[in-house]
Amino acid sequence: MSQSAPGAPTNRESGADTAPFDALIIGAGFSGLYQLHCLRDKLGLRVQVLEMADDVGGTWYWNRYPGARCDSESHSYCYAFSEEIYREWSWTERYPGPAEIRRYLRFVADRLDLLRDVRFETRVTGAEYDEGANLWRVHTDDGRTRSAQFLITAVGCLSAANIPKIPGLERFEGQWAHTGQWPHEGIDFRGKRVGQIGTGSTGIQAAPVIAETAAHLTVFQRTANYSIPARNGPLTEADQQTYKDEFGDLRRIMHEASNGHPFLISQRSARETPAAERRQVYEQAWEKGGLRFRATFADLLVDEAANETAASFIKEKIRQIVRDPETARKLATIDHPFATKRPPVDSHYFETFNRDNVSLVDIREDPIEEITPGGIRTRSQEYPLDVIVFATGFDAMSGPLLNLNLTGRNGLRLAEAWTAGPVNTLGLQVAGFPNLFTITGPGSPSVLCNMPVAIEQHVEWITDCIAHMREQGHERIETTPEAMDKWVRHVNEAANATLLPKANSSWYLGANVPGKPRVFMPYAGGMARYRRICEQVAGDGYTEFVFDA
Numbered sequence: 306m307s308q309s310a311p312g313a314p315t316n317r318e319s320g321a322d323t324a325p326f327d328a329l330i331i332g333a334g335f336s337g338l339y340q341l342h343c344l345r346d347k348l349g350l351r352v353q354v355l356e357m358a359d360d361v362g363g364t365w366y367w368n369r370y371p372g373a374r375c376d377s378e379s380h381s382y383c384y385a386f387s388e389e390i391y392r393e394w395s396w397t398e399r400y401p402g403p404a405e406i407r408r409y410l411r412f413v414a415d416r417l418d419l420l421r422d423v424r425f426e427t428r429v430t431g432a433e434y435d436e437g438a439n440l441w442r443v444h445t446d447d448g449r450t451r452s453a454q455f456l457i458t459a460v461g462c463l464s465a466a467n468i469p470k471i472p473g474l475e476r477f478e479g480q481w482a483h484t485g486q487w488p489h490e491g492i493d494f495r496g497k498r499v500g501q502i503g504t505g506s507t508g509i510q511a512a513p514v515i516a517e518t519a520a521h522l523t524v525f526q527r528t529a530n531y532s533i534p535a536r537n538g539p540l541t542e543a544d545q546q547t548y549k550d551e552f553g554d555l556r557r558i559m560h561e562a563s564n565g566h567p568f569l570i571s572q573r574s575a576r577e578t579p580a581a582e583r584r585q586v587y588e589q590a591w592e593k594g595g596l597r598f599r600a601t602f603a604d605l606l607v608d609e610a611a612n613e614t615a616a617s618f619i620k621e622k623i624r625q626i627v628r629d630p631e632t633a634r635k636l637a638t639i640d641h642p643f644a645t646k647r648p649p650v651d652s653h654y655f656e657t658f659n660r661d662n663v664s665l666v667d668i669r670e671d672p673i674e675e676i677t678p679g680g681i682r683t684r685s686q687e688y689p690l691d692v693i694v695f696a697t698g699f700d701a702m703s704g705p706l707l708n709l710n711l712t713g714r715n716g717l718r719l720a721e722a723w724t725a726g727p728v729n730t731l732g733l734q735v736a737g738f739p740n741l742f743t744i745t746g747p748g749s750p751s752v753l754c755n756m757p758v759a760i761e762q763h764v765e766w767i768t769d770c771i772a773h774m775r776e777q778g779h780e781r782i783e784t785t786p787e788a789m790d791k792w793v794r795h796v797n798e799a800a801n802a803t804l805l806p807k808a809n810s811s812w813y814l815g816a817n818v819p820g821k822p823r824v825f826m827p828y829a830g831g832m833a834r835y836r837r838i839c840e841q842v843a844g845d846g847y848t849e850f851v852f853d854a
């Protein structure tokens with residue numbers, strides 16, 4: 306994974322890196338780049354970004370699997386802090402792919418001259434807070450240690466790959482890869498027998514593309530999933546111009562919407578809408594495609610009967626599309642309400658099962674027992690394979706933070722503080738870890754929101770907080786155990802007011818990773834409400850936090 310992309314930046318260590326920084330930022334994706342811009346260019350701080358990859362991109366650097374594409378529409382999956390920058394970039398498709406997103410981030414990085422303060426190919430191996438000096442000491446895999454007053458993690462929510470420990474993988478003689486660590490040179494599936502494990506957002510995108518060239522694709526499904534057609538397509542110049550002209554309105558809607566997307570959620574109730582009319586609404590949303598399907602009615606995520614109307618509509622579509630009744634049954638036997646697991650959008654996923662070279666194995670009915678040198682063996686038979694694709698998701702939200710090996714005050718390790726699951730205040734700070742901010746940490750709306758919208762709000766809040774500290778002469782900020790209890794209670798209440806906790810195997814709950822504590826991690830109260838809470842905390846003098854304790 307350390308292979309250089311053409312034209313990749315090659316910033317290396319310099320002597321100046323050894324003096325303490327005002328802030329160190331970990332990660333050069335959407336969050337890290339914007340945080341660098343805000344702290345360096347608005348506050349005038351001395352800042353450096355540490356990034357393990359050899360280029361910007363974050364999640365889009367690593368996720369290069371076949372069919373990878375963002376589910377947020379391109380005109381909203383970008384920064385909105387600068388209308389000028391927004392207008393300078395033109396997206397080519399309704400949904401952007403990884404290469405276009407990387408090009409976009411490079412464009413922003415160049416435009417704001419960010420790269421001179423990014424150190425690539427520099428992986429953080431651990432960091433500890435030095436209380437006497439009020440500095441974070443940050444260690445990297447090149448054996449160096451840098452120091453900074455503030456440490457800001459911008460490591461994303463879905464960056465720690467979950468590779469299931471299926472016995473025998475080490476003996477597999479074919480090629481295998483996890484979608485989130487996809488080889489840059491790609492995998493040539495031509496003439497190959499491919500097994501794909503996982504049918505989440507990733508697997509549902511990958512399968513149709515793999516099937517186009519593979520000799521045979523076997524999809525191993527543990528939990529059947531809903532999916533809505535994406536209806537991707539090129540954007541015309543007129544489309545591009547319209548989005549630019551509507552920038553102000555789009556930004557306002559994204560800020561006011563609970564999910565950060567540039568469309569309004571209907572105020573109507575599915576339960577109270579007459580069946581024929583409701584069906585028409587679903588049909589139109591199905592034709593239009595994308596995450597807008599979730600916005601068709603206000604009660605889909607809070608009322609089981611309302612949800613069932615959407616769920617049964619999608620299951621009916623699956624049965625209509627998939628010709629083999631047994632395959633259709635397996636695909637449409639879905640054990641959770643619609644959208645209680647992150648709902649995928651797809652390009653011809655269900656249609657793929659009509660191809661002669663694609664088959665589906667339901668591993669609840671016929672579990673995988675081991676990986677053999679020649680393939681995958683379930684309880685009933687062996688499937689000979691040349692390639693295994695793990696579309697098995699991530700140790701989400703808390704995983705990337707725990708992987709950093711952070712140690713706070715008095716030797717407290719983050720892993721110890723989070724033994725029973727992640728606890729923090731506003732998703733942004735953990736008691737015992739002064740001057741550490743976690744962008745889109747557990748307890749933030751992040752993954753339930755259009756990510757760039759969530760990221761901009763976090764980055765701006767952190768920037769304002771540090772500016773406030775500078776103005777007031779504060780050196781240290783830390784949340785308290787009481788504030789964390791309060792926030793965790795509120796996060797739980799917000800989740801329990803929805804149907805979201807009803808999906809037992811959801812990564813929102815950490816249930817996809819064996820042994821991970823089951824805690825509903827994202828804040829389900831909505832981005833707009835979260836923004837108001839954060840503004841109030843800051844406006845009231847950063848209640849929930851203590852300065853210079």
Ligand code: NAP
Binds near residue numbers: 507
């Ligand atoms: P995911 O939603 O967690 O799906 C992982 C899949 O692997 C599930 O079908 C899961 O089954 C299966 N799986 C996990 N461990 C397994 C095991 N030991 N044996 C058999 N099957 C196993 O992961 P993802 O699809 O990578 O998506 C993660 C998130 O990334 C998405 O929800 C989304 O937020 C984001 N994402 C976004 C986009 C986009 O914007 N276009 C694209 C891809 C991903 P169970 O359901 O039974 O656990």
